[in-house]
Amino acid sequence: xxxxxxxxxxxxxxxxxxxxxxxxxxxxxxxxxxxxxxxxxxxxxxxxxxxxxxxxxxxxxxxxxxxxxxxxxxxxxxxxxxxxxxxxxxxxxxxxxxxxxxxxxxxxxxxxxxxxxxxxxxxxxxxxxxxxxxxxxxxxxxxxxxxxxxxxxxxxxxxxxxxxxxxxxxxxxxxxxxxxxxxxxxxxxxxxxxxxxxxxxxxxxxxxxxxxxxxxxxxxxxxxxxxxxxxxxxxxxxxxxxxxxxxxxxxxxxxxxxxxxxxxxxxxxxxxxxxxxxxxxxxxxxxxxxxxxxx
Amino acid sequence: xxxxxxxxxxxxxxxxxxxxxxxxxxxxxxxxxxxxxxxxxxxxxxxxxxxxxxxxxxxxxxxxxxxxxxxxxxxxxxxxxxxxxxxxxxxxxxxxxxxxxxxxxxxxxxxxxxxxxxxxxxxxxxxxxxxxxxxxxxxxxxxxxxxxxxxxxxxxxxxxxxxxxxxxxxxxxxxxxxxxxxxxxxxxxxxxxxxxxxxxxxxxxxxxxxxxxxxxxxxxxxxxxxxxxxxxxxxxxxxxxxxxxxxxxxxxxxxxxxxxxxxxxxxxxxxxxxxxxxxxxxxxxxxxxxxxxxx
Numbered sequence: 001x002x003x004x005x006x007x008x009x010x011x012x013x014x015x016x017x018x019x020x021x022x023x024x025x026x027x028x029x030x031x032x033x034x035x036x037x038x039x040x041x042x043x044x045x046x047x048x049x050x051x052x053x054x055x056x057x058x059x060x061x062x063x064x065x066x067x068x069x070x071x072x073x074x075x076x077x078x079x080x081x082x083x084x085x086x087x088x089x090x091x092x093x094x095x096x097x098x099x100x101x102x103x104x105x106x107x108x109x110x111x112x113x114x115x116x117x118x119x120x121x122x123x124x125x126x127x128x129x130x131x132x133x134x135x136x137x138x139x140x141x142x143x144x145x146x147x148x149x150x151x152x153x154x155x156x157x158x159x160x161x162x163x164x165x166x167x168x169x170x171x172x173x174x175x176x177x178x179x180x181x182x183x184x185x186x187x188x189x190x191x192x193x194x195x196x197x198x199x200x201x202x203x204x205x206x207x208x209x210x211x212x213x214x215x216x217x218x219x220x221x222x223x224x225x226x227x228x229x230x231x232x233x234x235x236x237x238x239x240x241x242x243x244x245x246x247x248x249x250x251x252x253x254x255x256x257x258x259x260x261x262x263x264x265x266x267x268x269x270x271x272x273x274x275x276x277x278x279x280x281x282x283x284x285x286x287x288x289x290x291x292x293x294x295x
Numbered sequence: 296x297x298x299x300x301x302x303x304x305x306x307x308x309x310x311x312x313x314x315x316x317x318x319x320x321x322x323x324x325x326x327x328x329x330x331x332x333x334x335x336x337x338x339x340x341x342x343x344x345x346x347x348x349x350x351x352x353x354x355x356x357x358x359x360x361x362x363x364x365x366x367x368x369x370x371x372x373x374x375x376x377x378x379x380x381x382x383x384x385x386x387x388x389x390x391x392x393x394x395x396x397x398x399x400x401x402x403x404x405x406x407x408x409x410x411x412x413x414x415x416x417x418x419x420x421x422x423x424x425x426x427x428x429x430x431x432x433x434x435x436x437x438x439x440x441x442x443x444x445x446x447x448x449x450x451x452x453x454x455x456x457x458x459x460x461x462x463x464x465x466x467x468x469x470x471x472x473x474x475x476x477x478x479x480x481x482x483x484x485x486x487x488x489x490x491x492x493x494x495x496x497x498x499x500x501x502x503x504x505x506x507x508x509x510x511x512x513x514x515x516x517x518x519x520x521x522x523x524x525x526x527x528x529x530x531x532x533x534x535x536x537x538x539x540x541x542x543x544x545x546x547x548x549x550x551x552x553x554x555x556x557x558x559x560x561x562x563x564x565x566x567x568x569x570x571x572x573x574x575x576x577x578x579x580x581x582x583x584x585x586x587x588x589x590x
Contacts, residue, residue: 033405096391110328
């Protein structure tokens with residue numbers, strides 16, 4: 001199996017469904033609630049695992065009950081959590097998520113306390129074929145992208161705002177959200193921004209824009225890959241599935257244009273299912289979908 | 296140690312502190328959050344334990360991570376959880392609580408699913424000196440109060456609205472909130488309501504009204520016990536501490552007036568500390584406070 005290291009957030013969301021979002025200092029009740037694993041890195045790791053890769057998670061958790069819930073949820077998907085940092089007396093991050101009947105979402109996130117992401121084990125990790133990390137935990141992201149650079153394997157940065165420019169310089173592939181791209185190049189249109197960033201930081205770059213598809217730095221300037229035309233049921237976690245699938249495809253040796261298409265297919269299938277990472281598709285379903293779309 | 300059976304709710308609250316209560320479908324972040332054990336019966340059981348009694352908890356939980364958190368929190372306080380019902384595939388109840396800087400509180404409660412409170416073990420419980428239960432889980436409350444009646448020990452009903460009149464008839468002592476009293480006797484003032492309920496249901500009755508104190512059915516009609524004059528820091532859980540302390544005092548053989556005074560002292564001390572059950576006082580602190588107030 002192709003091994004992908006995913007470094008970043010791993011959390012638990014307590015999701016409550018309500019007719020309307022609460023707006024008073026009162027007590028509300030619901031019969032519909034779920035405890036859902038979340039966090040960009042954990043979600044991407046689950047996507048990699050379902051798509052047939054061996055995902056290794058690098059994340060920071062407390063040695064607490066929330067941390068146990070996070071690890072149990074991710075390990076159940078076959079993700080390797082042996083190196084997840086569990087800091088004694090630190091407190092894991094979690095969120096409360098309220099969903100109303102129109103799909104509006106209100107999130108309150110506890111950022112955690114005393115957390116530290118140990119990266120000393122990166123150097124000893126055998127046979128890693130690609131690395132995915134985010135822009136939040138800068139020191140750990142630097143170590144992950146440096147390891148990828150040293151080994152000559154793809155180092156993918158999930159470029160969400162705010163973006164540390166130093167991380168872009170370390171990444172071989174920077175995949176921005178529109179907001180992340182604007183944060184780094186506020187005065188330029190998307191195409192100019194990608195070209196400038198790619199030139200300045202010496203990396204391949206793309207911007208993902210949901211149903212509008214993906215723009216990326218190709219051989220002859222900016223190229224566009226349209227999104228697959230689906231009617232979304234739930235877009236939660238689609239970005240994380242995209243990043244996991246894209247990184248796995250690069251790790252397998254697919255070229256960027258093919259990897260984008262694979263990632264867009266996986267993200268489209270995720271959008272057809274409710275829930276975040278629970279909606280991540282299998283390899284078989286993704287390849288069948290790709291063939292159907294080509295036919 | 297005097298043994299008290301507490302039957303009812305045992306939950307976990309995920310408490311998030313925010314400058315203001317959220318009012319938009321957005322993402323909010325906070326550095327201040329706590330995972331706090333809650334539920335009337337669990338809180339009362341912890342109060343009993345801290346006040347030197349042996350609390351036995353009767354509650355319904357799923358065989359899930361939330362259930363584990365509830366039991367761990369209560370057992371750490373010395374409460375006997377050996378008979379708590381853990382139903383496979385059921386889902387434990389939990390709440391998300393938002394607190395703003397003015398102390399306003401917004402709660403969203405997941406009621407749980409597939410839960411069942413087994414009461415078959417009540418009959419085999421040795422040396423119980425009193426029982427406390429609430430108005431929510433009616434069948435279990437009936438069994439608990441019937442057991443108390445059969446054994447001739449105090450059976451205390453925490454009379455929160457809505458109140459099932461059948462439970463009041465089974466209780467030896469009904470301790471209403473103002474709302475609970477109005478629910479049962481909507482057309483009467485508090486004193487008339489207590490006299491009517493006491494006569495009709497053949498039980499001692501009182502109503503607790505926070506800083507206004509407690510009215511109860513005494514030898515010559517309704518008597519009043521004033522609350523202790525404290526400046527509250529946090530009233531969360533004060534009612535549960537009151538019910539636990541009152542039931543323990545009756546179990547120890549204190550008369551009702553003395554038990555009320557003891558319970559009001561414990562509740563007052565709780566109000567001087569932040570947090571719910573964490574603020575429950577020790578026996579020593581409660582008795583010292585009572586002596587100070589008498590001096």
